Structure formats: C-alpha cells, structure tokens
Amino acid sequence: xxxxxxxxxxxxxxxxxxxxxxxxxxxxxxxxxxxxxxxxxxxxxxxxxxxxxxxxxxxxxxxxxxxxxxxxxxxxxxxxxxxxxxxxxxxxxxxxxxxxxxxxxxxxxxxxxxxxxxxxxxxxxxxxxxxxxxxxxxxxxxxxxxxxxxxxxxxxxxxxxxxxxxxxxxxxxxxxxxxxxxxxxxxxxxxxxxxxxxxxxxxxxxxxxxxxxxxxxxxxxxxxxxxxxxxxxxxxxxxxxxxxxxxxxxxxxxxxxxxxxxxxxxxxxxxxxxxxxxxxxxxxxxxxxxxxxxxxxxxxxxxxxxxxxxxxxxxxxxxxxxx
Amino acid sequence: xxxxxxxxxxxxxxxxxxxxxxxxxxxxxxxxxxxxxxxxxxxxxxxxxxxxxxxxxxxxxxxxxxxxxxxxxxxxxxxxxxxxxxxxxxxxxxxxxxxxxxxxxxxxxxxxxxxxxxxxxxxxxxxxxxxxxxxxxxxxxxxxxxxxxxxxxxxxxxxxxxxxxxxxxxxxxxxxxxxxxxxxxxxxxxxxxxxxxxxxxxxxxxxxxxxxxxxxxxxxxxxxxxxxxxxxxxxxxxxxxxxxxxxxxxxxxxxxxxx
Numbered sequence: 223x224x225x226x227x228x229x230x231x232x233x234x235x236x237x238x239x240x241x242x243x244x245x246x247x248x249x250x251x252x253x254x255x256x257x258x259x260x261x262x263x264x265x266x267x268x269x270x271x272x273x274x275x276x277x278x279x280x281x282x283x284x285x286x287x288x289x290x291x292x293x294x295x296x297x298x299x300x301x302x303x304x305x306x307x308x309x310x311x312x313x314x315x316x317x318x319x320x321x322x323x324x325x326x327x328x329x330x331x332x333x334x335x336x337x338x339x340x341x342x343x344x345x346x347x348x349x350x351x352x353x354x355x356x357x358x359x360x361x362x363x364x365x366x367x368x369x370x371x372x373x374x375x376x377x378x379x380x381x382x383x384x385x386x387x388x389x390x391x392x393x394x395x396x397x398x399x400x401x402x403x404x405x406x407x408x409x410x411x412x413x414x415x416x417x418x419x420x421x422x423x424x425x426x427x428x429x430x431x432x433x434x435x436x437x438x439x440x441x442x443x444x445x446x447x448x449x450x451x452x453x454x455x456x457x458x459x460x461x462x463x464x465x466x467x468x469x470x471x472x473x474x475x476x477x478x479x480x481x482x483x484x485x486x487x488x489x490x491x492x493x494x495x496x497x498x499x500x501x502x503x504x505x506x507x508x509x510x511x512x513x514x515x516x517x518x519x520x521x522x523x524x525x526x527x528x529x530x531x532x533x534x535x536x537x538x539x540x541x542x543x544x545x
Numbered sequence: 546x547x548x549x550x551x552x553x554x555x556x557x558x559x560x561x562x563x564x565x566x567x568x569x570x571x572x573x574x575x576x577x578x579x580x581x582x583x584x585x586x587x588x589x590x591x592x593x594x595x596x597x598x599x600x601x602x603x604x605x606x607x608x609x610x611x612x613x614x615x616x617x618x619x620x621x622x623x624x625x626x627x628x629x630x631x632x633x634x635x636x637x638x639x640x641x642x643x644x645x646x647x648x649x650x651x652x653x654x655x656x657x658x659x660x661x662x663x664x665x666x667x668x669x670x671x672x673x674x675x676x677x678x679x680x681x682x683x684x685x686x687x688x689x690x691x692x693x694x695x696x697x698x699x700x701x702x703x704x705x706x707x708x709x710x711x712x713x714x715x716x717x718x719x720x721x722x723x724x725x726x727x728x729x730x731x732x733x734x735x736x737x738x739x740x741x742x743x744x745x746x747x748x749x750x751x752x753x754x755x756x757x758x759x760x761x762x763x764x765x766x767x768x769x770x771x772x773x774x775x776x777x778x779x780x781x782x783x784x785x786x787x788x789x790x791x792x793x794x795x796x797x798x799x800x801x802x803x804x
Contacts, residue, residue: 296675296684300679320705321688321703321706324671324687328672328674328676331641331672331676332641332644332677337639337640337762338640338672339763341671356669357771358669359562363562363771364770365638365768366767367764368764368766369762369763406715407684407714407718408713409703410712411711412705412709412711414708415707415708468725469723475558476582476583483803494558495558495559501771501774502771506777513779520777522777522801523777523778523780524778525781525782526781526782527783528782531786532782535786535787535790536790539790539791540804543798
C-alpha cells in the first residue's frame with residue numbers, strides 16, 4: 223500500500239482552512255505517483271463534514287466522532303491517527319504546522335517510530351522519498367531535508383504556503399470506533415482571545431508595529447490599518463518586551479516565523495532577529511522615518527517618512543479602494 | 546518535586562549564519578553559543594516550582610564538549626546538578642534520535658516534571674519534547690505560557706491560534722515552555738562561583754546503547770542561504786505623506802497585485 227494520509231483539523235466542528243491546504247498539496251504530490259489520498263478527522267459531530275473533504279481530493283476519510291475528541295487531546299488524537307495509519311498504510315502523513323499539528327505530529331511520529339519534518343515550505347518527490355525545504359535558524363538559512371528509515375514519512379506544512387484547491391470528487395467515509403484513546407493530558411476548555419483576533423501565524427496579510435509607534439496606545443493606528451487590509455496585527459520583540467502587546471503577536475526569531483503574501487512593517491527598524499521571522503513574506507512594505515533602517519533592505523516597497531503622517535492617509539486610500 | 550530540564554546550545558540569535566564548506570552545516574567560526582532562549586523559560590519555571598515546593602532541578606543536555614558551558618549556565622542560575630550526554634553533532638536536527646538518547650538517559654532516574662523549551666532556536670523543529678514524552682510513556686503539554694502545579698497534577702495554559710487551551714494533566718508529565726511563562730533570571734556572580742562546584746555527570750552516548758548516525762530518522766541534504774532580495778522601490782514621504790500613501794497603494798494594487 224502507499225499514498226498520503228492527511229490529518230485534518232477542525233475547531234468547533236468546522237474544518238480549518240490550513241488543513242485544506244495540506245490536503246490539496248497531498249493531492250498534487252500524489253497525482254504523479256498515482257497514489258491515493260486519504261484524510262483523517264477527529265472531533266465531535268464531525269461525521270457530516272467528512273464526505274465534503276472529497277472536494278479537496280480525499281478519496282477516503284477516516285472519522286473518529288467522539289465527545290472526548292471535541293477538543294484537542296494529544297494522546298487521543300494520536301490514537302486516532304495511529305489507527306488510520308494502520309488501515310491506510312500510507313507512505314507519508316501530512317499535517318498542517320499549526321499549534322495542533324506541531325504538537326501532534328511529533329508525538330504520533332514517535333509512536334510510529336518514524337522521523338518527522340516540521341514547518342515545510344516546499345516539497346518534491348525523489349522516488350518514494352519526499353525532499354522537503356524548510357527554513358532553519360528562523361529563516362537565516364534554508365535546508366533541504368528528508369526522513370530516513372522506515373515509513374510513513376511525517377511532514378508538517380507551514381500554513382498559507384501551499385494553495386488550497388477545490389477539485390470535486392467523492393470519498394468513502396470510514397468510521398473509526400472502539401478506539402483506546404488513553405487521554406491523560408486533557409483540554410478542559412478553549413478560551414478565545416478577546417475580539418476573536420486573527421493570529422499572525424495563520425494570516426495572509428500582517429501589519430506589524432515596532433518601537434517607532436512610540437507607545438502602546440498607538441497600536442490603535444496599527445489595528446486600524448490592519449482592519450483596512452483584513453490583516454492580523456504583529457509586533458517586534460522590543461514592543462512585546464516593553465509590554466505594549468502580548469507575546470502571541472511577536473514576529474521574529476523568538477516569536478512567530480511568518481510568510482504571508484503581504485507584510486507591512488510600521489516603525490520597525492529591522493533587527494536581524496525580526497528579519498529572520500518575516501523576510502520570506504511575498505511582498506514586504508516598510509514605513510520608517512530612518513532611510514538607513516535595515517528593514518528597507520528586505521522591503522519590496524518602502525516609504526521613508528513619519529508613520530503618524532503616512533499611515534492615516536494610507537488607511538484612507540485603502541478604504542477608497544474598497545468602496 | 547523532581548524537575549528535569551532539557552536544554553540545548555544554539556548560536557546567539559544575533560549571529561549572522563554562514564554555510565560551511567560541506568554545504569550541509571553552518572560555519573561555526575566565530576559563533577557564540579548560548580542556551581536556547583525557550584529553554585531559559587523551562588529552567589526558570591523549574592527553579593520557581595522547586596523554590597516554592599522543595600525538590601531539585603537537574604539540567605540535561607545532549608551535545609558536544611562545548612555544550613558544558615550551557616549546563617554551567619543552568620547550574621549558575623540555580624539548577625542543583627547536571628547531566629551531559631556527549632555527542633550530538635552527527636544527529637543535529639534528527640529529533641527522534643535526540644529524543645531516544647534523552648529517553649535512554651532519563652529512564653529510571655525518577656522525575657515528576659520534565660521541562661523543555663518549545664523549540665530549539667536553530668533547527669527550529671519543535672519536536673523533541675513531544676517525542677520524548679511519548680517514548681517515556683508520559684503525557685505532555687506543549688507551548689505552555691501558564692502553569693500551576695498541584696498535588697499530582699498540573700493545570701497548564703497552552704497558546705493556540707486565537708486563544709488558549711486550558712489543560713489538566715496528571716504527573717509525571719512533560720511540558721514545553723513558551724515565552725510569556727515567566728521572566729528568566731540571570732546568573733549572579735555568587736551562582737557562577739557555586740556552579741563550578743556542582744556536579745556534572747558525563748555520559749558517553751554509546752553507553753546508552755545508541756550508535757550515533759547508524760540508524761538516522763532524518764537526513765540533511767543541503768543547507769543554503771536564502772536568495773538575496775533585490776532592491777525595492779523607495780518612496781520619499783517626508784514632504785508629502787499623502788502622495789506617498791497614494792503611490793504605495795497604487796503600486797501594491799497594480800504592480801505587486803498584493804491588495
């Protein structure tokens with residue numbers, strides 16, 4: 223047997239977009255080899271969503287529908303995955319490299335006794351072996367790596383790098399039941415951030431603020447620009463350490479490493495640690511009053527000027543464009 | 546509470562990375578090695594827990610001779626003892642082998658809580674902790690920014706996209722520490738002096754029954770620097786910020802097709 227098995231994430235019973243990206247990439251990679259693509263889905267009341275994954279290329283969907291799996295449980299989800307691996311005997315398992323994928327993929331890989339590759343941004347096949355490109359040293363270097371030893375190869379794909387592509391089709395749904403979940407670490411509750419803010423790790427557009435915004439109150443301006451672009455709010459380490467905004471917003475070597483299609487840096491000079499975290503973004507815009515700021519070396523477009531004078535008209539122009 | 550903290554040495558985050566002649570490793574010339582920043586949160590949390598509840602902190606690392614400096618740093622900050630598993634150069638980035646080495650070294654030692662950094666700032670895999678927990682047969686909580694230790698269990702807050710998972714987990718367990726968990730202390734001079742007298746147990750990796758590099762789970766084929774960015778378009782907005790903003794939006798829409 224061969225093929226690719228994709229772990230599909232849900233939150234509140236809704237399939238997450240990043241999983242559709244992983245599923246689509248699995249379909250593209252499998253096509254050349256004539257491999258089947260299957261998916262595995264765990265949650266509560268998710269059976270109804272399973273068949274719909276066929277539209278994204280899955281021909282078989284394994285479903286574990288159990289109240290104990292409504293919220294993420296590393297050991298329970300690993301048990302579900304292990305069962306699906308036993309049934310599908312895939313050559314590779316794809317995850318999305320999200321908070322859940324980062325947690326589950328290595329635990330499952332250790333259970334299966336196989337190697338795992340995290341945060342992959344490019345894939346190709348060499349025979350049956352995946353050659354993966356992934357940033358290391360937070361993007362200061364790029365590595366080409368592969369799993370060695372026995373299969374399946376466990377591969378986690380960075381969100382928003384691989385395109386989700388709807389193709390249609392039909393899938394067989396296989397219910398997984400009677401599993402020994404063995405849950406010890408138990409998520410009691412998922413508390414959501416106020417205002418349901420978009421996370422920088424998942425966002426396709428990010429607007430970040432740095433020391434140049436002068437004070438925590440001025441994140442209001444950054445948020446306004448982010449809203450005009452439908453973007454998530456990011457920040458430099460300096461302002462996170464100063465307590466102006468929570469760490470979950472930090473972009474950089476000790477924060478999140480991101481590659482959105484548009485990254486707008488406002489009042490960020492561009493320390494090497496920050497550049498490491500965002501320089502793989504497709505289009506980078508910098509607004510800074512210092513023409514010598516290192517951020518301009520990686521920016522596709524830069525405005526040299528006072529951000530407090532540049533950002534408000536920028537918001538107006540963007541609103542005009544939308545109207 | 547017996548706490549074990551797994552630490553790793555990484556290039557200082559301010560380092561400029563260069564590729565070595567073999568094309569698969571970094572050039573270590575001039576690199577300053579530091580404790581991986583996330584491991585500092587793991588160590589600090591272990592120190593806080595044992596200060597409040599009694600117990601001891603053991604720092605463990607798997608790395609070459611130079612990695613002893615990282616252990617001395619942990620001892621200087623307050624760890625009671627350290628274990629140095631010598632090796633690791635042939636297994637860089639091979640998370641499962643690293644986890645197997647650590648599991649072999651820790652089996653039979655007795656522990657309530659194992660703490661790791663959320664990732665090693667370098668290979669950036671974020672995998673060893675979860676794999677180690679699985680190999681040791683204990684539960685884990687990763688990406689922890691909030692921790693309360695009770696009798697026989699922990700309550701942990703784990704950061705996820707757009708929120709936090711509140712996790713209950715029985716001990717023994719493993720956590721991986723994320724920024725926000727605490728404010729790591731620096732080593733004081735007194736601690737640095739005391740660290741020199743604290744015990745560091747040396748273990749040869751072969752004595753754990755592991756033949757480094759013989760059965761890898763991971764291969765690194767190539768390491769290269771990212772493509773250099775070509776010079777971008779700079780708009781001078783000092784005089785007329787309004788016009789600069791309008792020009793930028795036009796470029797983003799018509800040229801970059803980014804909006």
